Amino acid sequence: MAESTAPDRTPTRRGPDPRRRSERARTAILDAAAALMGEVGFARMTMEGIAARAGVGKQTIYRWWPSKAAVVLDVFQREAGGDSEPLPDTGDLAADLRTVLRATVDEYNTPETDRISRAFTAEVQHDEDFARAVTEDLLRPHMRAYKERLRSAREAGEISPDADLDVAVELLTGPLHHRWLLRTAPLTHDYVDVLVDLALRALRP
Amino acid sequence: MAESTAPDRTPTRRGPDPRRRSERARTAILDAAAALMGEVGFARMTMEGIAARAGVGKQTIYRWWPSKAAVVLDVFQREAGGDSEPLPDTGDLAADLRTVLRATVDEYNTPETDRISRAFTAEVQHDEDFARAVTEDLLRPHMRAYKERLRSAREAGEISPDADLDVAVELLTGPLHHRWLLRTAPLTHDYVDVLVDLALRALRP
Amino acid sequence: MAESTAPDRTPTRRGPDPRRRSERARTAILDAAAALMGEVGFARMTMEGIAARAGVGKQTIYRWWPSKAAVVLDVFQREAGGDSEPLPDTGDLAADLRTVLRATVDEYNTPETDRISRAFTAEVQHDEDFARAVTEDLLRPHMRAYKERLRSAREAGEISPDADLDVAVELLTGPLHHRWLLRTAPLTHDYVDVLVDLALRALRP
Amino acid sequence: MAESTAPDRTPTRRGPDPRRRSERARTAILDAAAALMGEVGFARMTMEGIAARAGVGKQTIYRWWPSKAAVVLDVFQREAGGDSEPLPDTGDLAADLRTVLRATVDEYNTPETDRISRAFTAEVQHDEDFARAVTEDLLRPHMRAYKERLRSAREAGEISPDADLDVAVELLTGPLHHRWLLRTAPLTHDYVDVLVDLALRALRP
DNA sequence: TGATAACCGAGACGGTACGTCTTGTCTTGTT
């Protein structure tokens, strides 16, 4: 998304020239978007608002991003720094998963994170390009981190050697995500513990 | 949502009188909304469009529903007919779950259903009242049906007597929902089979 | 206007039956209209507002009056009591005219009267039926009073025996009305004096 | 009204930048308003109608004019071309006034002009800003033309040297305007002749 | 080291939809 366009020195009139892009404007836009995300949330944030706050022309936003969602995605990529942290590996899979998932639960219970995550989830539903970008840039790396930890556990014999690791990750995160997204019940550390327990029972050799 | 209000014993109550409501208008609005939902989807459907299509004043919609989402929710409640079907109970839990979840997967793979479900999911994210209504009226009955089947299985000794049935339901539907919602991988019958297998391994006594 | 329909005992289905009219409703409507006229003026007064204030159904207004203007006209007719006062006749035409026209100027300079008169003037412009009613019921009697005084003066030899009295009235009231209506200059007693002086110079034998 | 604002020396000024105004849009709006004025009249003309007819966004109208009346005023100012014609001066005041006032009567008797003039008169009654604009831009120049002709007559000794020319103008136009506005009697050339005769009798030395 | 193209800020533009308001008619009991 955003500026996927390569250096592009062919005069084929493909889009704007990224070499001439104003770093000042780019930063101001992302800062403004980040601030507005926190203040009014994704839904009530407007392109006009971002432009005004950033002291930037609307065209400058539209030149570099196709949509509001794309701008916000870049906000996140900037903050995430790029790679996802690997999961801790103390040798005790259950303990490690509990640690990480409890932290996830705590994040979900933070109003700020909750709001932003919901905005992304909503946006992903009616913009397939955005969905792809979010999946590739945020979600996939996140799930890959889990997968690596499970692979290590599988090698250590903690879980069945023929377990499908992708499904295994979903078995852990799916129920949690479901409960958060649809607000069917409160998200607690206890719930994490029960979930990890069940999942590992399913996965053990 | 919408007209959940009971006969309204307090005469000081604000708002319109439901006894005088025009059934003709109500039906026309829901019909129009249903048609537009299929034709252009939730996001591109407008209140003005519904009103025009239904041959109704906009005010008549706003009088009885607070938002577009509320109208569409009523469309669903009308179609769902109220109760959720109970799950089949052949005595073989795994088989029954496979049957039902494969059907669910087929539904998710229908463009029409996919679109509407995504619209609801998106809407639920930025309207808490709507979220509550969807949860109570559509989601909760659906999950209750699963829970009943699992209870029956627990009584039959197929799953552990101390299993938490709410978590059990999430263990089955969470991963599926996650994969559908975030499009991380295709939804297939095979996936269902693997999932049911894993879940039951976690739940068995 | 208003209920110009005659007693109407023929069953020809011509309008409502005035014999069954509710005096209570009629009075409440006129009272409410009078109050609103003073509070918000003609333009911002609405049929809904009158009905609500009078504790009356809108239909009851529409049944008996064709428009907001008609209601207000009735307000005036009720207050005017019917006939226009005759002009004073001291034998000195110039003095009598000054007296009356100075009073007129004072009335025009009253915000309340100014507002209402302007409202009527405006309304008269785009409703020909209303115009006719206002002309016949308010304006004509008013001008007739002037005409009578001028006739008396003509008989007394104060003005030319072949003067057209209708034009004479307009010569006095026209300029005053023009200055008031179009706000081209302030309305003062001095102005009245100059005007009377000029008019009588035109009319003298 | 509308864009009376000078080059706008204060840079702190609110509102849009008139230098960037689209001449195309301005012209289209005035054309549309002029056409609608003739077709449906002022009262039934709407801002939405003007915008649609002009192929223009509503905001573009609201950006440059505060109200429907202001748009129509600009229509007139465009057509009036700015200055008012001076009155003919053949040396015979009575004849010149008869010529001009008969033409005025003919105009008032044209349905198109009648309708528009009434619309203005009505509008002037409940919008003081608009009233001021109409008075300054249309009425005042018109009356000034009369005043100039009367001044010339006064210098020629045709009317009294101490006549108040403003009042004199009103003495001529006031009665005519009154009769037209309130439809108390038909407007004819004969009436003009009688009126001119009377007025000059009042004004002669 | 200009020239010159592109980006930049600003914001006007044609549109669409919003949610509110009022109109005049229709409907539902009540008196």
Add this chain to the structure above:
DNA sequence: AACAAGACAAGACGTACCGTCTCGGTTATCA
């Protein structure tokens, strides 16, 4: 059958944003 109440279809209101376009004014490459 008139009444109070108020729902109804219609449609204009003035506002908010959308995404595109147009206007000078700065840069930053490249001839």
